[in-house]
Every structure is written in structure tokens, then in C-alpha cells.
Amino acid sequence: MGKPTGFIEFTREVPKEDDPLLRISHYEEFHQHFSEEKLQTQGARCMDCGIPFCHTGKLISGMAAGCPVNNLIPEWNDLVYRGQWREALDRLHKTNNFPEFTGRVCPAPCEGSCTVGLNGSPVTIKNIERSIIDKGFDEGWVVPEPPVHRTGKKVAVIGSGPSGLACAAQLNKAGHLVTVFERSDRVGGLLMYGIPNMKLDKQHVQRRVEVLAAEGVTFITSTEVGKDYPAEKLLQEFDSVVLCGGATKGRDLPIEGRELKGIHLAMEFLHKNTKSLLDSKHEDGQYISASGKDVIVIGGGDTGTDCVGTSVRHGCATVTQYEIMAKPPEKRAGNNPWPEWPKVYKMDYGQEEAAAKFGGDPRQYLISTKKFVGDDNGHVKELHTVLIEWKKDDNGRFGPVEVPGSEKVYPAQLVLLAMGFMGPENSLLDQLGVEKDERSNAKAEYDKFSTNVKGVFTAGDMRRGQSLVVWAINEGRAAARECDRYLMGSSNLP
Template identity: 70%
Template sequence: MGKPTGFIEYQRELPTERAPLQRIQDWKEFINKNSEEKLQVQGARCMDCGIPYCHTGKVISGSTTGCPVNNLIPEWNDLVYRGQWREALDRLHKTNNFPEFTGRVCPAPCEGSCTVGLIDNPVTIKDIEKAIVDRGFAEGWIVPEPPKSRTGKKVAIIGSGPTGLAAAAQLNKAGHTVTVYERDDRIGGLLTYGIPNMKLEKHLVQRRVDLLAAEGVNFVTNAEIGVSVPVEQLQEEFDAVILAIGATRPRELDIEGRNLKGVYPAMEFLHKNTKSLLDSNFADGEFINAEGKDVIVIGGGDTGTDCVATSVRHKCKSVVQFQYREKPPLKREVSNPWPEWPKVYKLEYGHEEAKAVHGKDPREYLTLSKNFVGDENGNLTGLRTVQIQWKNDDQGRVVPEEVEGSEKIYPAQLVFLAMGFAGPEQNLLDKLGIEKDVRSNAKAQYGKYKTNVDSIFAAGDVRRGQSLVVWAINEGREAAREVDRFLMGSSNLP
């Protein structure tokens, strides 16, 4: 700990951002970079405390606390403070295969559990992480490191999202021959088609994919297992298989009018938008265009915010985002103590942009969707809603109660359902004979990842349900260790 009083002397300072009205004109990253001097000062704020909840990921009260990949945060904060950037990069890569992704898209539960946050604003952990890896690439420190020898064992990984890529990186490092199958036309899964460009530019994903390919990982696109690639082929050609197909089945809203033209799952909107952007800069017209339309987003998470930001960039006429919970408080409440994830009000990037264009935060709280409204041609024209309040029922459960006389019809030609995911797609699991848990996920014990089918493992969202990118990396790394142990009898992978 190079600066014992750093957290007292220095204030938290995040990098600046491009102004909302400027950044909505393009699809590029909008967060600027802090100077080396400012980053060193921010690193000095880390206390290197005796109870670093920041680097141990746990789920407390239903939310992630700390870092699921166990990043050695106090160590690399101190190294940045001392100007030892190469050593900081080495520390960072010990636990995280893809810090350029987590440093951009992770919600930073590490900062929510930072000890400085008990009395002041937490350390800017996420920004320092991104700065370390970005400098590593800029300086040429990150280069392909293929294994010195091969084991002769072959592993197939189905899915190229963060779980699949992390597992591939680790198993390749152990000397196994790894083939990653992806049903889309580009590698990356959620990283490529689930997260918009302004949060994660796709050349960053491709850069890491190219690095893995140079290290010996084989990638196969447009390959849907059970459709274009028979499942029998996997079992014949490979010694082990990892299922990393995510949890892509959208949670539905079963209300009247759901089949009207103009109602879409959020991920369909985001996927088509990114694909058209990458393929042709939208010239092909193969995307859901929100230009000039009244847009409603149902759901309050990151995916919903991404839909708001994307619609604003399309130049929508209006946008509103419905949430059925109350507006969060400005500060932690007693019921939400440190080191839990702070459930407080934030103006996220998409909300800030919508406010700059339309004059207000687009979120409407305590709002329940009743039915979609359409015209005689089956086109969506609006959404009927009602306000709710949360009350205790006769059994003491907190349940929603409609507020009499609060019905309202919002105009809408597009509605995006961003209410989360109901689990993995079932076809492949059924074809492989994978046993499922009560939530329809592939049944495999955390830390073991072995399914009921010999030599088949499951990791990431397909096993745990919808979660964070950083949990996906955690499970990909751990599943790789278990596969290595299965193949070789023991493993040196972390």
C-alpha cells in the first residue's frame, strides 16, 4: 500500500464522457480516457484493506457482491499508483482473461463492496482495470502465447460468448486442441450481438478472438449443433464437450395484443441492429428501425437501457421505459447495507441521452402493462397501462395492487420486451439428453460443471441462468479446470 492516506487526500474522479447530444450521432465508445497521472491518483485511493470484499465474488441478498473472477484488485491498484503498469497487467491477467470486456460492460460490483465506499465514494476500480489492459495492447505487451506442447486431447465448446471464450483460452493454455462452435456468423455471442457498439466496440472483441486463434483455438461460425452439425459428430470427434450456449430464451409478456406487429423481444432488436451496422452501416435495411416512432421499453435492466440508447440513436419520436418497482432511493437504505450491491438511483447512459433529447428521464416506475392496442391491420398503436402500489396481502407477502382510475394508453409503434430471460433454448439440451433443473437450465453442480451425460459439461448462463459477463468468465475458467482434470486426472489451471 503505497499511499496509506490516499483515500483521505484524493476524491473519486471518473473519466469524462462525450456529451449526450454529440455521442448519439454515432455508435462509438463514449467514455474518454483518464490521464496516467489521474489514474495513479485514483489507484492511491485504494486502502489495500484487511477485508477486501472487492475481490471475492459472492451473491448476497440476490445480488452480486465483489468480483466473481477474484481480480487481485488491491495489488494492481497499488502497482498503477507506483507506475508499474506491466506488472499490473500481469496481475490482472492472472484472474481475468478479458479485462477489456469487463472493464467496459461489467456493472462493477467490486466498487459496490469497496471499503472506501462505506464512508466516501469507492475507488474507480473499473476504470483502472480498463486502463491497464488498454495500455497493455497499446504497448504491445499482449501477444499470442501458444502452448509449448499439445496433449492430444480434443475439446468442443458450443457457444462463443464470454463463457465459451474463457474456457477456450484456459483449455488451450493447458495444451488441449479446442474447437469453438458458434451458430451466428461472427464469434463473440453476447459480446458481439447482445451488447451495443457504444458500450463495447466490436473490433475489441475481434482483437481478442484473433489473439486466441493465433494461440491455436479453432473457431467455426454458422455452425448450429444439432442442425448443421450433428450431435453425434461431437461425441465421435471430441474427448469432452462444454455447453456454453447462454440463456437466450426471452421472458414473455402474455397479455392481449402480444402478436401485433411492432412488439419484439429486446434482444432481437439489439442483435439485428448490430448485425446491420457491422454488415453495411445500416445500408441493407435489415434492422428494426425506431426512427420517427413512439417507442416503449418494458423492463428496467441493462438490456432495457441499451434499447433506449439504440432507439435514441435511430432518432425515435419518443421513448419511455416501464418498471414495476418503485424508484430507487438516492442513497443506500438500512435494508441495503454494505457490502451488498447498492440499489440506488442512477442516470445510466441511455437515460442520460434520452433526457438530453426529450427533456426527461424516460423511466416510469410502478407501471404495469395491461394490453397492447392495435389497428384493424394488426399494427401496434399503443399500450394500456395501470399504476400499481406494493402492499402486504393476508399472508404477509408483498404483492402489487392496481391503483383505481390510473389506467392510461401510451402511443407506441414499437415495444421492446426487456424483462430478462427464461433460460436456455431447450432443443440442444433435449437432443443431447441433458438433465435440467427446475428452472430449465442444464443441471450441473457449481464448481464441478459435469452434466448427467458422460464427457459433457455445462457452464455460464446455460447452467446458472441469466447473469453477468464476469460470472460467465468465472464459470468458463472453472469449467476448463474441471475438463482438464477429467481428461488428464489432475489440473494446474486456476
């Protein structure tokens, strides 16, 4: 431990972000950077705990506590403090294939479980992680490392999101010939088209894909397995298959007026926006525009925030975000102790931008949509809502109860449904004969990842349901290990 009293001497400090009213004029990342001296000071705040919870990666009360990929956080914090950046990068890559992704989009459950956060502000783990990998690329330390020996075994990975890429990277390290199938025109899945460019610049995704390709991973894009490529052909041409297709079936809102034009699932909105941005900087017009419209985003979480931030950049007239849950408290509640993820009120980047432009947090809490109403052209024009309370029923289960007299009408010409996901699409699973669990996910036990079909594995959101990018990387790595064990009888993969 480099600085035993660092957590006492130094306060938490994170880089500033560009002014919200400035950054909504573009789609570039808006986080400023720290000097190495400041980063070393922040690294010195790490206590090198005897029992560090930051890298435990457990589910507590249904939420991630600590790092799901078990990053060796105290080790690389100390190396950064000592100025040993190359060694810090090596330690970071031991557990995380893609720290440039997690260092940007992960909500940092590690910081929620940081011991310094018990009586103060946690270590700036996420910013240090991002800084390590960015310096690694800038210095030319991240280079292709193809395997010395090939096994001759062929593996197909379906889906190129974080779980698919992590799985492919690990299987390739083991010497297998890996082919990744992606139905979109670009590699990256959720990383490419589900997360807006201002939160994860696509150059970072493409840069890592190019490294993987140079290491020997084959990518086939614009090919949907089960449609463009027969599912049964997989089992004939490959020794093993790993399904990493994600949980892409969005939760809909089947109420009166749902058929009206102008109502879209959030991922349709986000996908088209990023594709048009990358293809033509929006000059092709092939996206759903929020320009000049009253926008209502139904649902919270990261996806809802991304819809808000994107709508503001389009130049929407107004934006409102509905949350069916109550507003979180300013500080941890008594039933939400450390090291659980802190369920507290915060403004994410999208809400900050909306507040800067329109004068306040766009979120409305404890609100439910009753129906959509359209104009004479069949386009949505307004939403009818009601406030709700959460009360226990006769069986002791909490549920929403409408508040009498709280009905309200909101104008809207664009409605975005960001209420989460229902699980994976069924077509490929059905064609392969893969069993599903009670939530419609591909059925496979954690730490084994094998389905009921011999040689077919599954990982990420397709197996566990909608989750964090960092959990997807965790599962992709672990599924690769089990697939390697199946092919070779044993595995040296971590």
C-alpha cells in the same frame, strides 16, 4: 501499499463522457481517457485493506458483492500507482481473461464493496482495469501465447459468449485442442450482438478472438449444433464437451394484442441493429428501426437501457421505459448495507441520452401493461397500462396490486420487451439428454460443472441463468478446470 493516506488526500474522479446530444449521433464508445498521472492518483486511493471485500466475489442478498473473478484489485491498483503498468497487466490477467470486456460492461460490484465507499466514494476500480488492458494492447504487451505442449485431447465448446471464450482460452492453455462452435456469423455471442457497439466496440471483441485463434483455438461460425451439426457427433468426435450456449430464451408478455406487428423481444432488436451496423453501417436496412416512432421499452436492467440508447440513436419520436418495481432510493436503504450491491437510483447512459433529448428520465415506475391495441393494418398503435402497488397476500408474499382509476393509454409504434430471460433453449440439451433444473437451466453443480452425461460440462448463463458477463467468465474458467481434470486426472488451471 504505495500511498497510505491516498484515500484521504485524493477524491474520486472518473473520466468525462462525451455530451449525450453529441454521442447519440454515432455508435462509437464515448468514454474519454485519463492521463497516466491521474490514473496513478486514483490508484493511490486504494487502501490495500487487511480484508479487502472488493475481490471476494460472493452473492449477498441475491446480488454480487465484490469481483466474481476475484481480481487482485489492491495489487494492481498499487502497481498502477507506482507506474509499473506491465506488472499490473500480468496481475490482472492472472484472474481475468478479458479485462477489456469487464472494464467496459461490468456494473462493477467491486466498487460497491470497496472499503473506501463506507464513508466516501469508492476507488475507480473499473476505469483503472480498463486502462491497464487498453495500455497493454497499445504497447504490444498482449501477444499470442500458444501452449508449449499439446495433450492430443479434443474439446468442443458450444457458444462463444464470455463463458465459452473464457473456457476455450483456459482449456487451450492446458494444451487441449479446442473447437468453439458459434451459430452466428461472428464470434462473441452476447459480447458481439447482445451489447451495443457504443458500450463495447466490437473491435475489442475481434482483437481478442484473433489472439485466441493465434494461440490455437479453432472457431466455427454459422453452425448451430443440434441443427447444422448433429449433437451426437459431438460425443463421437470430441473427448469432452462444454455447453456455454447462454440463457437466450427471452421472457415474453402474453397479453391481449401480443400478435401485433411492431412488438419485438429486445434481443432481436439489438442483434439486428449491431449486425446491420457491422455489415453495412445500416445501409442494408436489415434492422428494426425506431426512427420517427413512439417507442416503449418494457423492462429495466442493462438490456432495457441498451434499447433506450439504441432507439435514441435511430431518431425515435419519443421513448418511454416501463419499470414494474418502485423507484430506488437516492441512498442505500437500511436493509441494503455495505458490502452488498448498492440498490440506489442512477441514470445509465441510455436514460441520460433520452433525458438530454426529451427533457427527463424516460422511466415510469410501478406500471404494468394490460393490453396492446393495433391499427387497421395489424400494427401496434398504443398500450393500455395501469399503476400497481406491491402488497403482501394472505401468505405474506409480495405481489403487484392494481391501483383503481390509474389506467392510462400510451401511443406506441414500436414496443421492445426487455424483461429478462427464461433460460437456455432446450433443443441441444434434449438431444444430448442433459438434465435440467427447476428453472430449465442445464443441471450441474457449481464448482463441478459436470452434467449427467459423461464428459459433458456446462457453464455460464446456460447453467446459472441470466447473469453478469463477469460471472460467465468465472464459470467458464472453472468449468475448464473441471473439464481438464476429467481429461487428465488432475489440473493445474486456476
